[in-house]
Amino acid sequence: MKTRLFLVPGRDPEARARRIEALLSEQAGVGKITLMASTEVFSYASVEAQAELFRLDTERKARGIHVLRLSPGCLCCSSKLVLTTHLARTLRLNQPNVLLMELESQSHPEQVLQLLKEPQWIDWFADITLVEDVA
Template identity: 35%
Template sequence: MSAPPARRTALTLVTGGSAAQREAAIAARLAQVAAVAGPTHGVSAVLLEGLPSGQTVLSPSDSLPVHRIAPGCLCCTGNLVLRVTLNRILRLRPDRLFIGLAATDHLDQLRSWLQDPPYDQLLELTADLRT
């Protein structure tokens, strides 16, 4: 008898607006998840492209690791940094992962890359969150 398939992390790509607007959209979605699932809503993780402009909305914690990477095309010049950071996050086995993107020039290529091995077995892409 084979083992049941591993649970995949729900991945939401967050696009549009400013860095602050993307963070606010993620915070609002996390609040919705907590309201529905209650205090045991699991671990969520956030990966944001770019540096915050002023006050950040998301506060890192044990149940919400927040990572930032330098802005740049994540499927081209930032691919290695994205891959390393994403692998570190996935070792934590979060229930949900949000990736905030500063630009959407190669969004289809990034989405395709995230659906290729090994990420196809680790991630379940959900509908994008647009600000």
């Protein structure tokens, strides 16, 4: 089984969150879903907003969505090792049908896309969709 991957870029974390929620709704019923979410918003969100994010993660987990928060940084530059480590582990252990990966505002979507098209990932992905920039 190969995984469908959606990369969700955008400068506005709230707009990305709305797009991710829409994608999660669209993909409901396709099997296992994993969300690799950004932690960017935690760097400036109020305590109340952070609590709401934790509540949302809990709600998503209750819906059967595996949620993994990635450490901050561009996934093709400063966080490349974090990405490849967590991605390999997630694909092997969770074997999701659908994987949504949120890219932080400073990420380089085209470079992340190229990274995920490297030979080591070819057998893992059915297709990779770079979602239209949401902000």
